[in-house]
Every structure is written in structure tokens, then in C-alpha cells.
Amino acid sequence: MVFHSPMTEQRGDRIAADLAAAGPASVADYACGWGELLLRILALVPQARGYGVDLSGRDLARGRANAAARGLADRVEFVEGRAGDHRRPADVVINCGAWQIFGTTAAEALAVLRPLVNPGGRLFFGIEYWETVPPPERLAHMWDNVTADRCELLPDLADHAVAAGFRPLRIETSTRSEWEDYESLETADSEEWLLANPGHPDAADVREHLDRKRSIWLRGHRDFFGFAMLTLGVPG
Structure with missing residues (x-):
């Protein structure tokens, strides 16, 4: 970013x-x-x-x-x-x-x-x-x-x-394109880490945080x- x-x-x-x-x-x-x-x-x-x-x-x-x-x-x-x-x-x-x-x-x-x-x-x-x-x-x-x-x-x-x-x-x-880049890049490193470390003790918390953030964007503030x-x- x-x-x-x-x-x-x-x-x-x-x-x-x-x-x-x-x-x-x-x-x-x-x-x-x-x-x-x-x-x-x-x-x-x-x-x-x-x-x-x-x-x-x-x-x-x-x-x-x-x-x-x-x-x-x-x-x-x-x-x-x-x-x-x-x-x-x-x-x-x-x-x-x-x-x-x-x-x-x-x-x-x-x-x-x-x-x-x-x-x-x-x-x-x-x-x-x-x-x-x-x-x-x-x-x-x-x-x-x-x-x-x-x-x-x-x-x-x-x-x-x-x-x-x-x-x-x-x-x-x-x-919209700038927003999509911003939202995607803000979580990209964490998503890459999760792919590489699915069994890590912190993986479940990271996954929950990322899923919550994506939902806020796509189901919440997108277009508003x-x-x-x-x-x-x-x-x-």
C-alpha cells in the first residue's frame, strides 16, 4: 500500500x-x-x-x-x-x-x-x-x-x-476502483499469512477478523x- x-x-x-x-x-x-x-x-x-x-x-x-x-x-x-x-x-x-x-x-x-x-x-x-x-x-x-x-x-x-x-x-x-484497491491491499498481507499458516494457533482469530472486515465493507459501507x-x- x-x-x-x-x-x-x-x-x-x-x-x-x-x-x-x-x-x-x-x-x-x-x-x-x-x-x-x-x-x-x-x-x-x-x-x-x-x-x-x-x-x-x-x-x-x-x-x-x-x-x-x-x-x-x-x-x-x-x-x-x-x-x-x-x-x-x-x-x-x-x-x-x-x-x-x-x-x-x-x-x-x-x-x-x-x-x-x-x-x-x-x-x-x-x-x-x-x-x-x-x-x-x-x-x-x-x-x-x-x-x-x-x-x-x-x-x-x-x-x-x-x-x-x-x-x-x-x-x-x-x-470505486480506489476503494477496492484500498480495502484489498489493507488485508492482503494477513490473507497471504493465513494461506501459508492455516494451522497456526492464531489462524482462527486472524480468519475471524478478516471475515468480519470484509463483511463490513461488502455488506455494509460499499456504495454508501x-x-x-x-x-x-x-x-x-
């Missing part, structure tokens, strides 16, 4: 190019994982410095290794910790798939993120949404205790961004749960 979100490399490269076009001097990625989008922007802007924060030491180690392999290690800092405790304003800010670290609603998160974007800067904001609100019988097959207010509709998310002081430069959503990617600007 290249990005820990449902997007192709082609889309990721185009987003990185869009964010790099203004020539940012600083790029911050909150809940960065291994910071793939962050590193692609830095590769396009030689004068920029990057900063990524995440709770996963394993993901950060992958990010540091990728940075070293691409000759970017001296221009990026990866910090293990809670993003809310390590805030630094930047010209480009990334918060993709982890808005909850900044608020209990998307509107709250966007309001917190707004001061972290320098004048004239950009926010890349990735967030789940309902393509259409699912009926109760589909909600019943999703995550435990999920309700219809788990997500919002795309127009409402755009309105929240405007209310927080941003202007939407681009609004795009993941395709979307992923939006908003490129947002602030005044200069």
Missing part, C-alpha cells in the same frame, strides 16, 4: 504537484503515517522542509527509510506523538483521514486547522462522507454502534470548510461510504 487512503499513485502525484505549485517553504502532515504525500511534495520543492507527526512508530520508521532512500532525510522531521500536542503552522498542511484528532466533528477540526495554515497557504483535507445516507439495514452491517450521523454529505463538508475561512480549490472523491479529498486555500 503506497498511500494509507483510497487514492492511486497517479492521483497522489497530481495532488502533490498541485500543492507544490505555490512553492511552499514548509509542509506539515498531521497523522502522517509514513508521510508518502509529504515526501512527494518535498521532492518537487527543493527549498521546502517537512514535518510529520504520527502515533505509529512503525509507520514513522518506514517514512524515515523512504526519506533516506530518496535523499530527503535532511529536509524532513518525523515525530512520534499526538498531532494535537505537536502543532506547527506551515505553508502546506496535510490532514488526510484523521480529522478526529482535531475535533469531534469535521467543522471543529477545520476550525482548529485553519490557524495552522500560513497566509496564502493550502490545506489538503481527506475525510470520509456519505455518498447517500445508508438505510438501517446497511448500517447494521457496518461498525459496532454506527449511526447515520457517523458521516456527513459532501456539500455539508464543503460548507464547513468555507465557514472555517477556507476557499475550496478542488473537491474530489475516491473512485465515500472518501473526499479537499484542497483548500486561505487568503494571502
